[in-house]
Amino acid sequence: MYMGIISALLSLITVSGLDSGNPSASELLDKYAAGQQGLQSFIVKGKWFREGSSEQAPTMVGLPGVSRFRYDSEFEGRFDGNRASGRTRLWGQVNPRLDVSKEEALYQSRLWDGKTFFQYDTSSMRPAGVCYIVKSEKQNRERDRTATTIQTSGNRFELGYLPFTDDRVDSVIRNGKSKTVRNAMEQVRGSPCYVIDADTKYGKYTIWVDPQHGYNIARATIKKSPGDLLMQAGSYRLGEGEVYSLSFESLRFEQREGLWIPMESESHDSRIYLGGGFEETLMCCKVSGIVLNPDHNALGSFLPDDIKDGARVSVDTAPGIKYTWQDGELIANVDKVAIDQIDKMADEIVAKEKVLDANRPTLARLTVSDLLVRYRDTQDKLKSFVARAKTTIEGNADKRTEERCEFRSDGNRVSLHRFSWDGAMTTKDKAGYKSLLWDGMSLIEYEKAPNSSKGKAGITKDKKLIEEKLAVDYRGAALLGVFSGDYVRVDSIIARAKKISIREKTEKIGDTQCFVIEAATERGDYTIWIDPDHGYNIAKAVVKRSKGDLIQRSTRIKRTMSFLLENVRFEQIDGVWAPMEADMKSAVDNREVAKVHHLRTEFILNPDAEILGSFIADDIPDGTAVTVAGDDGKYIWQDGKHVLEGWDNVGR
Numbered sequence: 001m002y003m004g005i006i007s008a009l010l011s012l013i014t015v016s017g018l019d020s021g022n023p024s025a026s027e028l029l030d031k032y033a034a035g036q037q038g039l040q041s042f043i044v045k046g047k048w049f050r051e052g053s054s055e056q057a058p059t060m061v062g063l064p065g066v067s068r069f070r071y072d073s074e075f076e077g078r079f080d081g082n083r084a085s086g087r088t089r090l091w092g093q094v095n096p097r098l099d100v101s102k103e104e105a106l107y108q109s110r111l112w113d114g115k116t117f118f119q120y121d122t123s124s125m126r127p128a129g130v131c132y133i134v135k136s137e138k139q140n141r142e143r144d145r146t147a148t149t150i151q152t153s154g155n156r157f158e159l160g161y162l163p164f165t166d167d168r169v170d171s172v173i174r175n176g177k178s179k180t181v182r183n184a185m186e187q188v189r190g191s192p193c194y195v196i197d198a199d200t201k202y203g204k205y206t207i208w209v210d211p212q213h214g215y216n217i218a219r220a221t222i223k224k225s226p227g228d229l230l231m232q233a234g235s236y237r238l239g240e241g242e243v244y245s246l247s248f249e250s251l252r253f254e255q256r257e258g259l260w261i262p263m264e265s266e267s268h269d270s271r272i273y274l275g276g277g278f279e280e281t282l283m284c285c286k287v288s289g290i291v292l293n294p295d296h297n298a299l300g301s302f303l304p305d306d307i308k309d310g311a312r313v314s315v316d317t318a319p320g321i322k323y324t325w326q327d328g329e330l331i332a333n334v335d336k337v338a339i340d341q342i343d344k345m346a347d348e349i350v351a352k353e354k355v356l357d358a359n360r361p362t363l364a365r366l367t368v369s370d371l372l373v374r375y376r377d378t379q380d381k382l383k384s385f386v387a388r389a390k391t392t393i394e395g396n397a398d399k400r401t402e403e404r405c406e407f408r409s410d411g412n413r414v415s416l417h418r419f420s421w422d423g424a425m426t427t428k429d430k431a432g433y434k435s436l437l438w439d440g441m442s443l444i445e446y447e448k449a450p451n452s453s454k455g456k457a458g459i460t461k462d463k464k465l466i467e468e469k470l471a472v473d474y475r476g477a478a479l480l481g482v483f484s485g486d487y488v489r490v491d492s493i494i495a496r497a498k499k500i501s502i503r504e505k506t507e508k509i510g511d512t513q514c515f516v517i518e519a520a521t522e523r524g525d526y527t528i529w530i531d532p533d534h535g536y537n538i539a540k541a542v543v544k545r546s547k548g549d550l551i552q553r554s555t556r557i558k559r560t561m562s563f564l565l566e567n568v569r570f571e572q573i574d575g576v577w578a579p580m581e582a583d584m585k586s587a588v589d590n591r592e593v594a595k596v597h598h599l600r601t602e603f604i605l606n607p608d609a610e611i612l613g614s615f616i617a618d619d620i621p622d623g624t625a626v627t628v629a630g631d632d633g634k635y636i637w638q639d640g641k642h643v644l645e646g647w648d649n650v651g652r
Helices: 002-021 023-039 137-143 145-150 171-172 336-344 347-360 368-383 463-473 491-495
Strands: 040-057 067-081 083-095 098-100 106-112 117-122 130-136 178-181 186-188 190-198 205-210 216-224 243-256 259-272 278-292 312-315 323-328 329-332 384-394 400-410 414-421 431-437 444-447 456-460 499-501 507-509 512-521 524-531 537-545 561-573 577-589 591-605 623-628 631-638 642-643
Touching: 023 171, 023 178, 023 190, 023 205, 023 561, 083 145, 106 145, 130 278, 137 145, 171 205, 186 205, 190 216, 205 243, 216 259, 312 524, 368 491, 368 499, 368 512, 368 524, 368 537, 368 577, 431 463, 444 463, 491 512, 491 524, 507 524, 512 537, 524 561, 537 577, 561 591
Parallel strands: 130 312, 456 623
Antiparallel strands: 040 067, 040 278, 067 083, 083 098, 083 106, 106 117, 117 130, 178 190, 186 190, 190 205, 205 216, 216 243, 243 259, 259 278, 312 323, 323 329, 384 400, 384 591, 400 414, 414 431, 431 444, 444 456, 499 512, 507 512, 512 524, 524 537, 537 561, 561 577, 577 591, 623 631, 631 642
């Protein structure tokens, strides 16, 4: 009996001692961060390979089943505490349809020189390469170019930059919901390590901190479950059935100038996608050489000296202008003689491009889920805006209607103000007027004919009704991804499709090779062209509905119908690509019934809605008759709200 009590007391003393002797999670993260301070200036070279297998979701037809991939890379990374450079050559079986020899390796270069970001890529099909230059201070600051450029280095995991976040792992854990240190240390390759468990918005993290090797991370795991954020750049959360996991381990450390440096690592990750399908990957990295505190200025470490003459270049601050890189400088392609020659040879150029497109290899394969995630991420950045636009609608019998509208949204509340005239019954000076407002609680609809002094208003609490009203009354709804006949965004419809596939080859829309998704849904057949050069927005869409397909909320059609979105033009607003202009056509039984041209004349991203009064019903005149859904009372509009008709001002 006494021995049992003594054993229990000894056990309690041991646990208590471990508790009091262990550093806290914050102290361990501080020690890790202090070690990383020694890696503020370096040049690193090495190799890595990545191999694995994947299988498309059961709904994705026309694509291979289980496929394997294996590709190798040589990399060089440079960093001085602010500026960063990453250069990579990559070859092998990148995906089932792209096998690259070492002699024709893909080349990827990312450079942050402290003010400007350069993204440069070459391939055998584009030996001179393509470069995108970002000069916008706001966009570079939001993406933290120092961190994102370091991520392009092959040893990014060893530097603490784990998948899907721009922040280093210690920052992710510090900002987590909770973090604890396990009582007992655990061995990793013979070294006793402290173990930190953390619950973050990006999932559950566990890291093993090795005090014998400079408090570096000897091992790390990540587990993402439904509801966790997939990545830092975006708001997509894993859906039901989606899972992501990672295990990383440092295989070898070396000491240089008193600093312990991870030199070799191995990581395994796996992902189960929405609707099925999976990917499993092994990645191994080996640093072949590292130089600490080099003279970067003397070496020219952060100069764009790898961009080849003849490279095609675009600059974010000069949308629409194409440049050529020549002798380290940008040459604008605006020579009038050249433009005249190109105009004369247009037909020949188009014919040649068609031949090139037919023989051009596809872009790196992305799944439907990947593309939809990228599309959603861009739409999330476009939730809060003010858009002013003009629209032309051409219908049967040469009927033509002109509209001017202003649309406002903050991701929850929306408002629409629209003037319209047809040149016959109404004119621009005496236009019809309609407004819609969802203020987060009520839908307020107001309409006034040209000859009416007050018009009429209606109020309802049904939030679904605003979706229906906007789909019909806002001509720019298709630019929001809501197509004619639908009340929800197209990615939601495709996510529930009966069959989904990606065309084997990309297709050119304008100057961009686009991914093409085809989906058979209960609402018809959808084909959308996703533009990777313009924020993965939709560059074109075709919807074909047959007898029996759903339209609107739950109506089944009795005739064939179609919708076409094309000629979409994008502009970059504060670093985000936004659709600014498009043509739309609707047809019934193959007969065109409406043709719409919508042009956004002004687009303000992330305005101050409260200062602007964006979601206040300030356009309804006092005395306007108001109907309230579910209420038989007689109301009028007075002083910014509806009141019972005849209600005296006294006592308000």
